[in-house]
Amino acid sequence: MEAVVALAIIGLVAIGLLSATGAQMRAASKARVLLTARALAEDRLSALELLDYAALADVPDSLATGTFAAPFESFSWTVRIEPMEDEYDLFGAEVIVSGNGESFPLRTLIHMPKPVFQMTETGQ
């Protein structure tokens, strides 16, 4: 009887230890994925900040959604840009990076004044 009780206690302690280690590993893995997703979302956001007014109003398909190049091929992004209501030249931008079972949304406002004139391809 005593041996059985001792074994049960050891088993419970071992299960607790393994659960704690498992939880720690899951947290570390989640942190790693979210850190990566955040850096990738910022990269997409910097690409959006380079767009001109016309491109922001109608985001090119290649920027709207896609999959990252290696070594981040397991991550993909979706971009949504909408002009802010009752505001001039202000766009609300949302980049969502998903991958490895996690999703990281990054939202910001982009100010891009409408050009008074624009250069044509011939440089005029």
Next chain:
Amino acid sequence: MSGRAGRNRLRGIRVCDEVRRTTSERNRRAGFTLLEVLVGLIIASIALTAGFSTLTFVGDRARAAETATLQALEGATTRALLVDWLAGARGRSPNRAGSFQGHDGEAQGLDTDELIFPTTARTPLHVPNTLVRLYIDEDKETPERGLVAEMIERLQDEPRRFELVPSAARLVLRYLPDMGGTAGIEWVDGWLMPQTRLPRAVEIVLEPAQGDSLPLLLRYPIRITMGTLQ
């Protein structure tokens, strides 16, 4: 001897026999047989071996996960630092310490590019304006290796160096000119004053030394949109 005394004696003998039998049975059941002990030991050793293997496996996985997380953290922190410093870059330093200069290594016969820029961003110097030089340190006499940020506040100051990515062996920089739009504009390899404006964006690519590796996040190009301060 009367008949009653004889019956009592007989009952006493029966009780004694019963007590002896019970004690003997109890004595027989009090310990374990050799077989029981052996089986118990085998089961315990199997359980211990399995538990130890599981613990070793979980420990290894935990260590690997921790290393990968630290690498991701290192990559993310370095990216964030560079983005922060360059987002606060200015064309010229207000205290005349220097101006924005993107040296193209290929054009100057060097293996790697170099970037010097004044920034108002928060740096380890904790001063309002810092002149930062980003370069690959190949000098064997200095303790720093790889991508290094050298910082001064004023020209006469002793530079302070911060090792950012020790495993980096090559720095490739590109600049996007600001022409009011992105259509038809190509990235250029150098950006030297007297350019009147800052580039619209800077791209930093790091390459590892042979046989070495960079944290995953630093293998991906870092593109920074410049601030509007000139």
